[in-house]
């Protein structure tokens with residue numbers, strides 16, 4: 001066992017090092033000019049017949065984020081004004097497209113629009129639908145100097161602020177995976193949570209110390225996060241040559257590549273295999289190596305805290321040797337929460353989820369789906385019946401929908 005382990009580690013390390021000359025390839029695109037790329041509205045939403053508009057907002061630390069606003073397709077007539085705003089927050093290595101990847105009658109973004117919601121689609125910094133930074137290009141290492149902590153406090157904070165301003169209304173938030181991590185962290189901040197009406201969290205994550213995904217545990221044990229940071233790789237882009245080779249080298253050894261998705265997310269019950277080539281046109285989106293390192297810190301240390309720089313730098317950044325915790329009990333008891341978790345989810349483990357529940361002051365409405373893996377929450381062919389209909393009933397039960 002140990003010998004196999006070391007041989008595997010060695011093989012992977014060698015193959016990573018042999019990729020070193022190609023690392024510059026990871027920094028594709030970018031530059032200081034704004035990208036003239038198709039937008040999310042153009043690619044997925046308008047072609048499906050849904051009105052869609054693009055917005056760009058700027059975070060306190062200078063990132064330019066893309067936001068899309070989607071309303072009901074012409075097929076469904078609505079008298080009167082727009083319904084309540086709802087913000088969709090994607091997971092790690094995904095972006096706003098995540099909510100529009102299946103048929104319109106199967107995908108949450110389209111379903112919410114057809115049910116009369118004013119749908120806003122978030123895209124965090126670094127994803128292909130965000131628009132860079134006011135002074136750094138994507139080639140600059142400072143562009144990638146952030147983790148989910150900044151996604152929570154700056155990106156999500158700004159999105160909520162902006163939507164609240166435009167609509168003059170509190171909003172619903174729907175998150176998946178990393179989108180729930182940043183929601184939990186942001187909701188501990190009174191100035192952010194005050195503008196939130198309620199939240200629905202799919203595969204909710206705050207603690208990560210019971211992750212069971214074999215490929216993730218292997219990367220944690222091999223310290224891939226520290227290795228790539230030491231090598232000076234700041235952007236994590238699996239669509240680049242070296243990123244793709246890294247994945248192949250990981251699954252080459254003991255895991256079969258065809259099972260790669262399961263070994264990261266757990267077994268997904270209701271996944272449309274024949275749609276994978278279409279999904280891969282969009283996914284995965286880039287993230288930062290620092291973000292991966294922060295997530296791995298949570299797995300290693302069992303904490304839900306700010307980024308750990310090591311004792312001395314923590315002292316400088318935070319005034320304490322240990323990074324401050326995000327205290328879930330600071331989320332107001334009055335914030336209505338709806339959560340759904342899965343029995344086969346290898347990332348949002350059941351015991352970690354119980355830990356989250358224990359620390360919250362409120363008692364959320366909870367849906368448990370025994371056969372759901374991590375990706376089923378956005379891509380399951382049965383998600384509408386299993387999840388989205390009950391979620392929408394929850395939102396509508398909150399009394400803002402008397403006219404619909």
Ligand SMILES: *[C@@H]1O[C@H](CO)[C@@H](O)[C@H](O)[C@H]1NC(C)=O
Pocket residue numbers: 103272274275278381
């Ligand atoms: C699965 O994906 C294929 C390819 O995109 C599509 O033609 C088919 O309709 C999908 N199946 C279901 C049940 O949605």
